[in-house]
Amino acid sequence: MEWIKDGNFDFLKKRKVEAKEEAQKSVAAIIETVKANGDKALKAYTKQFDRIDLESIRVTEADMSEAAARVPEPVLAAIKQSAQNIRAFHEKQIPQSWTETVEHGVVLGQKVTPLDSVGVYVPGGTACYPSSVLMGAIPALVAGVNRVVLVSPPQKNGLIADGVLAAAREIGIREIYQVGGAQAIAALAYGTETILPVDKIAGPGNLYVMLAKKHVFGDVAIDSLAGPSEIAVVADETANAAWIAADLLSQAEHDRLSMPVLVTTSQTFGEQVEQEIEKQLADLPRADIASASVQSAGKIVLAANSNEAAEAINQIAPEHLELATKDPYALLPLIRHAGAIFLGKYSSEPVGDYFAGPNHIIPTNGSARYASPLGVESFVKRSSIIEYSDAALQANGQAIAAFARFEGLEGHARAVEKRMKGAVIHG
Amino acid sequence: MEWIKDGNFDFLKKRKVEAKEEAQKSVAAIIETVKANGDKALKAYTKQFDRIDLESIRVTEADMSEAAARVPEPVLAAIKQSAQNIRAFHEKQIPQSWTETVEHGVVLGQKVTPLDSVGVYVPGGTACYPSSVLMGAIPALVAGVNRVVLVSPPQKNGLIADGVLAAAREIGIREIYQVGGAQAIAALAYGTETILPVDKIAGPGNLYVMLAKKHVFGDVAIDSLAGPSEIAVVADETANAAWIAADLLSQAEHDRLSMPVLVTTSQTFGEQVEQEIEKQLADLPRADIASASVQSAGKIVLAANSNEAAEAINQIAPEHLELATKDPYALLPLIRHAGAIFLGKYSSEPVGDYFAGPNHIIPTNGSARYASPLGVESFVKRSSIIEYSDAALQANGQAIAAFARFEGLEGHARAVEKRMKGAVIHG
Numbered sequence: 001m002e003w004i005k006d007g008n009f010d011f012l013k014k015r016k017v018e019a020k021e022e023a024q025k026s027v028a029a030i031i032e033t034v035k036a037n038g039d040k041a042l043k044a045y046t047k048q049f050d051r052i053d054l055e056s057i058r059v060t061e062a063d064m065s066e067a068a069a070r071v072p073e074p075v076l077a078a079i080k081q082s083a084q085n086i087r088a089f090h091e092k093q094i095p096q097s098w099t100e101t102v103e104h105g106v107v108l109g110q111k112v113t114p115l116d117s118v119g120v121y122v123p124g125g126t127a128c129y130p131s132s133v134l135m136g137a138i139p140a141l142v143a144g145v146n147r148v149v150l151v152s153p154p155q156k157n158g159l160i161a162d163g164v165l166a167a168a169r170e171i172g173i174r175e176i177y178q179v180g181g182a183q184a185i186a187a188l189a190y191g192t193e194t195i196l197p198v199d200k201i202a203g204p205g206n207l208y209v210m211l212a213k214k215h216v217f218g219d220v221a222i223d224s225l226a227g228p229s230e231i232a233v234v235a236d237e238t239a240n241a242a243w244i245a246a247d248l249l250s251q252a253e254h255d256r257l258s259m260p261v262l263v264t265t266s267q268t269f270g271e272q273v274e275q276e277i278e279k280q281l282a283d284l285p286r287a288d289i290a291s292a293s294v295q296s297a298g299k300i301v302l303a304a305n306s307n308e309a310a311e312a313i314n315q316i317a318p319e320h321l322e323l324a325t326k327d328p329y330a331l332l333p334l335i336r337h338a339g340a341i342f343l344g345k346y347s348s349e350p351v352g353d354y355f356a357g358p359n360h361i362i363p364t365n366g367s368a369r370y371a372s373p374l375g376v377e378s379f380v381k382r383s384s385i386i387e388y389s390d391a392a393l394q395a396n397g398q399a400i401a402a403f404a405r406f407e408g409l410e411g412h413a414r415a416v417e418k419r420m421k422g423a424v425i426h427g
Numbered sequence: 428m429e430w431i432k433d434g435n436f437d438f439l440k441k442r443k444v445e446a447k448e449e450a451q452k453s454v455a456a457i458i459e460t461v462k463a464n465g466d467k468a469l470k471a472y473t474k475q476f477d478r479i480d481l482e483s484i485r486v487t488e489a490d491m492s493e494a495a496a497r498v499p500e501p502v503l504a505a506i507k508q509s510a511q512n513i514r515a516f517h518e519k520q521i522p523q524s525w526t527e528t529v530e531h532g533v534v535l536g537q538k539v540t541p542l543d544s545v546g547v548y549v550p551g552g553t554a555c556y557p558s559s560v561l562m563g564a565i566p567a568l569v570a571g572v573n574r575v576v577l578v579s580p581p582q583k584n585g586l587i588a589d590g591v592l593a594a595a596r597e598i599g600i601r602e603i604y605q606v607g608g609a610q611a612i613a614a615l616a617y618g619t620e621t622i623l624p625v626d627k628i629a630g631p632g633n634l635y636v637m638l639a640k641k642h643v644f645g646d647v648a649i650d651s652l653a654g655p656s657e658i659a660v661v662a663d664e665t666a667n668a669a670w671i672a673a674d675l676l677s678q679a680e681h682d683r684l685s686m687p688v689l690v691t692t693s694q695t696f697g698e699q700v701e702q703e704i705e706k707q708l709a710d711l712p713r714a715d716i717a718s719a720s721v722q723s724a725g726k727i728v729l730a731a732n733s734n735e736a737a738e739a740i741n742q743i744a745p746e747h748l749e750l751a752t753k754d755p756y757a758l759l760p761l762i763r764h765a766g767a768i769f770l771g772k773y774s775s776e777p778v779g780d781y782f783a784g785p786n787h788i789i790p791t792n793g794s795a796r797y798a799s800p801l802g803v804e805s806f807v808k809r810s811s812i813i814e815y816s817d818a819a820l821q822a823n824g825q826a827i828a829a830f831a832r833f834e835g836l837e838g839h840a841r842a843v844e845k846r847m848k849g850a851v852i853h854g
Contacts, residue, residue: 075833078826089535092527100519107770108516108784113763115797129834163833199797218641218652221797225645246842253838285837328814336540340811343534347815348846350839354830355823357535358811370542370626370648372809382799384767384785387755388774396782399505403781406502406590407556410712411680412777415673419775 038192067165089357104392114144121203128161143379153180185212245276310334465619494592516784531819541571546615548630555588570806580607609639672703737761
């Protein structure tokens with residue numbers, strides 16, 4: 001862990017992974033090929049990148065139930081309880097339509113409508129993330145999206161990971177395609193013979209998936225461009241150094257590029273955490289990944305007081321933030337930028353990754369400055385409602401026409417004025 | 428107007444304006460140059476594209492008050508009233524933070540925070556759109572954004588249009604830069620000596636502005652990629668053909684690529700509107716633009732009944748929709764995709780462009796399928812709140828650890844388990 005004692009946050013500038021032009025070109029080519037050749041291209045890319053000869057692009061019902069049967073019972077139970085918690089939290093996010101009658105009997109409002117169709121990308125390859133299925137799909141289901149589709153790359157055995165299929169089955173998703181990478185994003189955006197296009201694509205993926213999502217953005221909606229995981233912990237000497245070290249390592253083990261940061265007012269505590277990290281790394285299965293992350297991006301920021309600590313967090317705008325101080329609620333109002341905020345000593349970050357209910361698909365790379373965790377809001381849209389009245393038109397028509405005419409839009413002015421006269425003739 | 432009588436909506440596929448690779452490259456080069464050379468690049472591009480030698484990139488207080496003094500009093504009054512209406516509507520959109528205590532004393536919730544800084548692009552050149560200032564900036568101000576910045580290209584006289592400056596002054600915006608195009612977007616995204624970067628860029632612009640917004644997306648947030656204006660009107664024989672024709676023309680006069688569509692169950696009514704359009708075009712100042720739009724993209728869709736009419740609208744997903752039928756509220760529940768919905772005969776679309784209160788920056792190009800009008804939601808973000816309890820951890824720790832371990836993330840499991848033991852040792 002590198003110590004930052006001078007309030008210099010230049011290390012944040014290195015956080016952004018710049019995509020090479022070569023990768024961008026290769027993604028653009030994949031997308032064009034899928035657009036042109038559909039399923040044939042999907043199969044060819046799956047053979048090339050995943051080394052699998054796909055018989056069927058769509059996962060069968062039999063594959064799903066067999067996969068679920070292979071998942072241990074305690075894990076299935078955890079998936080089930082987690083799904084319930086996620087659903088309960090997201091049900092509180094459902095925005096409501098409203099209308100209101102204002103002056104002259106004018107009705108204004110907003111109509112909230114779920115999207116028609118959504119595709120959720122679930123990372124695959126060597127890993128298996130049923131939690132990503134729950135976090136990506138449940139908000140869409142709660143929003144009322146009619147068609148929620150899953151895509152995920154096949155593993156070495158030619159199938160999507162058992163846990164992913166089991167989680168999908170648990171929440172009632174039946175339309176699943178075993179394709180991944182940029183080719184899966186292209187299929188979701190533009191459709192193939194087998195895969196109908198969707199309106200929005202959500203879920204994290206590797207660099208190619210992210211580049212593909214940026215490429216198709218504008219033709220369909222996307223949720224965000226996710227980068228490596230981040231955790232920042234604000235802790236004082238009342239915190240437990242071993243617990244905090246374990247939390248920092250839990251995010252470090254995700255990716256060599258993950259960023260674990262401790263912000264503390266106590267140099268002694270910082271040193272204790274540093275020692276604990278070394279100790280716990282010794283027998284961590286993913287120690288190679290975690291220690292690469294700790295060494296390249298791990299920081300201990302020494303802050304003079306809680307204001308400085310909060311300001312450090314606002315500069316970092318971390319994906320995950322733990323406030324492990326004596327009075328975390330005193331610190332909370334000072335925090336402007338963080339994706340998910342964990343308060344108090346029992347709020348270990350993995351509790352949020354798996355179980356508590358709030359989403360674990362959270363803005364990274366400092367985008368918590370302007371973006372939100374995935375949620376029901378991500379899968380609905382608002383339509384404005386305007387019912388103007390004759391009285392309002394007579395009262396305001398002149399002002400509206402004057403405004404339009406000033407902008408040089410005579411047609412706009414006339415559309416309003418016709419009704420002002422019309423109210424007499426046709427009224 | 429082309430008649431569509433067979434339910435074939437293939438014309439929608441032509442709606443999308445494909446950006447030429449050349450334009451994309453030129454935008455990328457402009458952005459890189461502004462990144463590298465800052466203010467110097469802004470001045471050079473302003474000379475090249477706007478033919479103006481900028482003395483000052485920032486608009487002075489004196490320029491603002493002199494500009495406001497040149498705007499006619501009735502227009503200033505309309506701007507003032509419009510700003511009040513827009514503010515009142517958007518104040519109803521402010522999302523609230525919440526927390527809730529669930530089982531085992533666990534606290535879950537959401538903290539809503541305004542963005543720190545926002546840049547609003549206001550189109551310029553030959554036109555003058557004070558309404559875009561109000562619609563772009565007021566939602567950000569209502570959201571509580573601390574720094575709201577305006578950029579707009581200088582006109583031939585070397586200044587931003589009077590009306591734009593007057594509108595900005597009316598709503599209290601003082602940080603305005605007289606630069607436009609892709610160079611202005613680059614400055615907002617990455618900053619120059621004069622312009623500090625912002626967290627989100629909103630507002631419509633020409634093709635270069637849109638390409639620049641897509642290019643910087645991911646480094647900063649953007650609102651949407653706007654295309655030419657669209658209006659769809661569902662009208663039956665109870666509607667006034669002259670009024671509907673005027674409404675269709677009001678959007679046609681925006682742009683040669685604008686799309687005016689009438690959906691009607693009455694062939695006779697459709698023919699009347701067609702005749703009215705010809706008649707009204709005869710003395711419309713922007714007749715050249717409006718008739719190009721009517722000829723190239725204007726459609727009259729004949730629907731058998733209101734279900735078919737609604738389905739036509741859902742296929743089009745228009746930016747603006749008027750329901751000018753006998754009972755528009757009966758039709759409303761069938762509409763899934765439309766940016767702003769105007770109900771009844773007095774709800775002429777320009778009423779919404781200028782005055783009613785809902786936003787006029789609305790998804791185009793079919794993106795009303797998945798996107799919303801600009802609003803307060805566009806300028807706040809949510810942070811999840813999780814305070815887990817000792818009791819909840821003891822009750823659920825095993826399930827969480829089992830889930831994490833199943834995903835191969837041992838570090839996650841250990842972070843939780845440490846506290847399960849820890850609750851005894853350190854509790």
